[in-house]
Amino acid sequence: xxxxxxxxxxxxxxxxxxxxxxxxxxxxxxxxxxxxxxxxxxxxxxxxxxxxxxxxxxxxxxxxxxxxxxxxxxxxxxxxxxxxxxxxxxxxxxxxxxxxxxxxxxxxxxxxxxxxxxxxxxxxxxxxxxxxxxxxxxxxxxxxxxxxxxxxxxxxxxxxxxxxxxxxxxxxxxxxxxxxxxxxxxxxxxxxxxxxxxxxxxxxxxxxxxxxxxxxxxxxxxxxxxxxxxxxxxxxxxxxxxxxxxxxxxxxxxxxxxxxxxxxxxxxxxxxxxxxxxxxxxxxxxxxxxxxxxxxxxxxxxxxxxxxxxxxxxxxxxxx
Amino acid sequence: xxxxxxxxxxxxxxxxxxxxxxxxxxxxxxxxxxxxxxxxxxxxxxxxxxxxxxxxxxxxxxxxxxxxxxxxxxxxxxxxxxxxxxxxxxxxxxxxxxxxxxxxxxxxxxxxxxxxxxxxxxxxxxxxxxxxxxxxxxxxxxxxxxxxxxxxxxxxxxxxxxxxxxxxxxxxxxxxxxxxxxxxxxxxxxxxxxxxxxxxxxxxxxxxxxxxxxxxxxxxxxxxxxxxxxxxxxxxxxxxxxxxxxxxxxxxxxxxxxxxxxxxxxxxxx
Amino acid sequence: xxxxxxxxxxxxxxxxxxxxxxxxxxxxxxxxxxxxxxxxxxxxxxxxxxxxxxxxxxxxxxxxxxxxxxxxxxxxxxxxxxxxxxxxxxxxxxxxxxxxxxxxxxxxxxxxxxxxxxxxxxxxxxxxxxxxxxxxxxxxxxxxxxxxxxxxxxxxxxxxxxxxxxxxxxxxxxxxxxxxxxxxxxxxxxxxxxxxxxxxxxxxxxxxxxxxxxxxxxxxxxxxxxxxxxxxxxxxxxxxxxxxxxxxxxxxxxxxxxxxxxxxx
Numbered sequence: 038x039x040x041x042x043x044x045x046x047x048x049x050x051x052x053x054x055x056x057x058x059x060x061x062x063x064x065x066x067x068x069x070x071x072x073x074x075x076x077x078x079x080x081x082x083x084x085x086x087x088x089x090x091x092x093x094x095x096x097x098x099x100x101x102x103x104x105x106x107x108x109x110x111x112x113x114x115x116x117x118x119x120x121x122x123x124x125x126x127x128x129x130x131x132x133x134x135x136x137x138x139x140x141x142x143x144x145x146x147x148x149x150x151x152x153x154x155x156x157x158x159x160x161x162x163x164x165x166x167x168x169x170x171x172x173x174x175x176x177x178x179x180x181x182x183x184x185x186x187x188x189x190x191x192x193x194x195x196x197x198x199x200x201x202x203x204x205x206x207x208x209x210x211x212x213x214x215x216x217x218x219x220x221x222x223x224x225x226x227x228x229x230x231x232x233x234x235x236x237x238x239x240x241x242x243x244x245x246x247x248x249x250x251x252x253x254x255x256x257x258x259x260x261x262x263x264x265x266x267x268x269x270x271x272x273x274x275x276x277x278x279x280x281x282x283x284x285x286x287x288x289x290x291x292x293x294x295x296x297x298x299x300x301x302x303x304x305x306x307x308x309x310x311x312x313x314x315x316x317x318x319x320x321x322x323x324x325x326x327x328x329x330x331x332x333x334x335x336x337x338x339x340x341x342x343x344x345x346x347x348x349x350x351x352x353x354x355x356x357x
Numbered sequence: 358x359x360x361x362x363x364x365x366x367x368x369x370x371x372x373x374x375x376x377x378x379x380x381x382x383x384x385x386x387x388x389x390x391x392x393x394x395x396x397x398x399x400x401x402x403x404x405x406x407x408x409x410x411x412x413x414x415x416x417x418x419x420x421x422x423x424x425x426x427x428x429x430x431x432x433x434x435x436x437x438x439x440x441x442x443x444x445x446x447x448x449x450x451x452x453x454x455x456x457x458x459x460x461x462x463x464x465x466x467x468x469x470x471x472x473x474x475x476x477x478x479x480x481x482x483x484x485x486x487x488x489x490x491x492x493x494x495x496x497x498x499x500x501x502x503x504x505x506x507x508x509x510x511x512x513x514x515x516x517x518x519x520x521x522x523x524x525x526x527x528x529x530x531x532x533x534x535x536x537x538x539x540x541x542x543x544x545x546x547x548x549x550x551x552x553x554x555x556x557x558x559x560x561x562x563x564x565x566x567x568x569x570x571x572x573x574x575x576x577x578x579x580x581x582x583x584x585x586x587x588x589x590x591x592x593x594x595x596x597x598x599x600x601x602x603x604x605x606x607x608x609x610x611x612x613x614x615x616x617x618x619x620x621x622x623x624x625x626x627x
Numbered sequence: 628x629x630x631x632x633x634x635x636x637x638x639x640x641x642x643x644x645x646x647x648x649x650x651x652x653x654x655x656x657x658x659x660x661x662x663x664x665x666x667x668x669x670x671x672x673x674x675x676x677x678x679x680x681x682x683x684x685x686x687x688x689x690x691x692x693x694x695x696x697x698x699x700x701x702x703x704x705x706x707x708x709x710x711x712x713x714x715x716x717x718x719x720x721x722x723x724x725x726x727x728x729x730x731x732x733x734x735x736x737x738x739x740x741x742x743x744x745x746x747x748x749x750x751x752x753x754x755x756x757x758x759x760x761x762x763x764x765x766x767x768x769x770x771x772x773x774x775x776x777x778x779x780x781x782x783x784x785x786x787x788x789x790x791x792x793x794x795x796x797x798x799x800x801x802x803x804x805x806x807x808x809x810x811x812x813x814x815x816x817x818x819x820x821x822x823x824x825x826x827x828x829x830x831x832x833x834x835x836x837x838x839x840x841x842x843x844x845x846x847x848x849x850x851x852x853x854x855x856x857x858x859x860x861x862x863x864x865x866x867x868x869x870x871x872x873x874x875x876x877x878x879x880x881x882x883x884x885x886x887x888x889x890x891x892x
Contacts, residue, residue: 467827
């Protein structure tokens with residue numbers, strides 16, 4: 038295990054932020070800490086980095102107890118949400134910083150920095166200052182800076198949080214490819230379930246300071262541990278007292294076995310998919326169908342249809 | 358893996374305590390203990406002696422002159438400082454940047470030099486034919502010189518931040534220029550104007566160097582409190598000097614507490 | 628119309644109160660050419676006063692810079708009980724009359740006080756000597772560096788410092804490589820203000836120095852002493868020197884003032 042966290046508790050004043058958190062991160066994995074804001078995910082990341090000390094519990098990195106080590110001696114790479122670029126240093130000097138601290142020979146530093154700048158596609162901007170870079174470029178510089186010291190683990194705090202949607206999408210795919218090239222154990226924090234599912238190979242859901250569920254994106258999406266996780270990871274609707282994904286619902290004009298009658302109240306076409314809003318026994322629900330399906334069924338408000346969960350659909354019973 | 362280590366949050370505590378210790382020691386040795394010694398010495402021989410020291414005719418005259426002149430100067434600054442800040446922020450003319458820089462001159466110029474330059478222009482050899490040397494007007498002039506930047510520099514940033522859309526809104530609602538000033542601008546400036554005035558007042562009651570040459574230090578006429586204290590120290594009456602110093606410190610303290618209250622009032626009003 | 632009246636009043640006020648008086652003294656100093664000025668400023672007393680001023684101000688600036696940066700870091704980066712009180716005490720010297728500063732130091736460090744007596748028995752004379760003048764100057768200039776650095780440290784935030792830590796930098800390395808470059812303009816501004824205040828201090832130094840000509844006489848004391856002894860050329864020459872230093876200070880602070888600089892590049 039690259040990171041082993043055991044029974045970590047942490048409070049700010051009287052507010053508990055982490056409660057009995059235990060977690061293993063496999064070497065070489067790309068793990069997302071996913072959860073709503075205030076769920077404790079950033080604090081957990083900072084505990085791993087040594088930027089916060091846990092009140093109780095232990096943190097081991099590569100088998101060594103790091104609980105008492107200062108961040109300076111943990112050899113972790115940390116990428117901050119707002120980049121924490123050293124404003125007074127050029128891109129080159131920013132990336133070289135950790136190597137200069139380690140007093141590596143000049144020639145070696147130069148070689149390593151240029152390699153990394155190529156990796157993050159900033160080799161032409163080596164002599165610029167951070168203020169002359171775009172947000173995405175700064176973030177890539179911060180990543181190269183963190184990677185320069187060959188960290189045992191790479192930690193990213195909401196790495197794309199401050200970027201606009203387009204750049205965000207590009208960087209996500211790029212981070213995935215980068216990880217496949219570099220293979221460093223990586224943990225990143227995000228509140229965006231799409232980002233976690235797309236990039237990570239393991240997702241850790243944190244809420245209320247506790248680890249709620251750990252697993253691969255497919256596991257967490259398909260077998261959510263509780264309604265909260267199910268809601269957080271994707272769209273849900275209520276059907277017969279259970280939570281169901283709206284795309285896991287079958288809709289037909291004729292009565293079917295196990296189906297319930299429903300009245301269509303609205304049909305919204307969103308590009309290739311359609312959102313069918315229905316009322317079942319006075320309760321509102323919605324079904325996601327392809328546009329082609331919607332057209333074939335010829336759904337109009339006021340129509341009575343029959344809905345049931347698809348065979349094999351995962352649903353979670355709601356406690357009433 | 359059941360080891361649980363319990364420790365209170367105290368990561369930087371070692372460094373903090375050491376740094377705090379050094380800072381407090383430095384502050385105590387140079388500022389706090391000496392100032393406490395002044396207050397202590399003033400009470401040395403009982404409240405009766407303190408009262409007699411403060412109310413000797415010359416000390417009392419110096420104190421009342423200082424406080425009166427300082428209050429007058431603070432008022433002048435309230436008006437002129439605001440006017441200058443207004444011109445610096447809202448007016449555009451060649452030389453405005455130079456004017457803006459010159460405002461800080463009293464902060465940079467040694468007080469004794471301030472006194473000397475004023476005496477050169479407004480003294481017995483005045484090229485303008487105005488002689489204010491050895492008069493109370495000279496004292497007021499010196500205090501005006503050294504306190505000029507305070508109101509300007511507190512009002513200026515507030516005026517800069519002031520949203521001109523507010524004034525446009527008032528104009529669109531039918532307010533004339535004077536009404537806009539009185540009802541929209543002034544209420545927003547008053548906290549800054551008053552804190553600048555309080556700062557100018559505390560500076561004025563403490564002033565020594567600039568008044569030395571121009572006032573002539575005539576007891577009962579132009580001698581300010583600081584000069585009176587200086588005289589008492591020279592004649593080895595440290596207890597009397599300490600008594601008058603304590604009064605000055607108390608007046609400054611009251612002014613500063615008022616200032617703090619004004620600033621809170623100002624920030625509450627946003 | 629009202630606009631022009633206001634402009635005229637403001638400009639006239641500053642002209643009559645600040646600019647003309649300084650201009651007159653410069654004119655009087657250089658009215659007969661550079662000769663009298665050079666002669667006055669190269670007299671042994673003037674040279675000595677200049678030396679004393681430099682030594683005292685130099686020490687005061689060094690001490691207040693170290694204290695100022697340390698205290699600013701403490702106030703911005705650390706949590707401890709009594710933080711607000713410390714912040715308020717830092718500003719205390721601005722409210723104290725220079726003469727009271729002098730008196731306060733005499734009461735504690737003078738020959739007839741317990742502390743001063745003890746120091747005297749160890750052969751250290753504070754009052755009427757350089758250490759006392761340094762103490763007085765440190766006192767009056769104490770808040771300047773702290774107040775210049777604190778807002779910039781706050782604005783800088785601690786993320787860059789944390790990033791440096793995770794990259795392996797020690798506290799000292801982080802301070803030298805990250806924090807110090809981040810605050811350099813503000814620090815420069817504070818140091819220039821502190822230096823100007825220290826060079827120009829008169830009242831506090833007048834009290835603790837004993838005003839011994841050719842011994843503890845600083846340039847400001849030299850101005851007053853020469854003027855009282857009817858040596859106007861020397862007084863004006865020294866005053867002009869100090870005024871020129873003040874003008875240079877003004878221009879430097881204008882250059883360094885944090886709010887006028889968008890970035891540190």
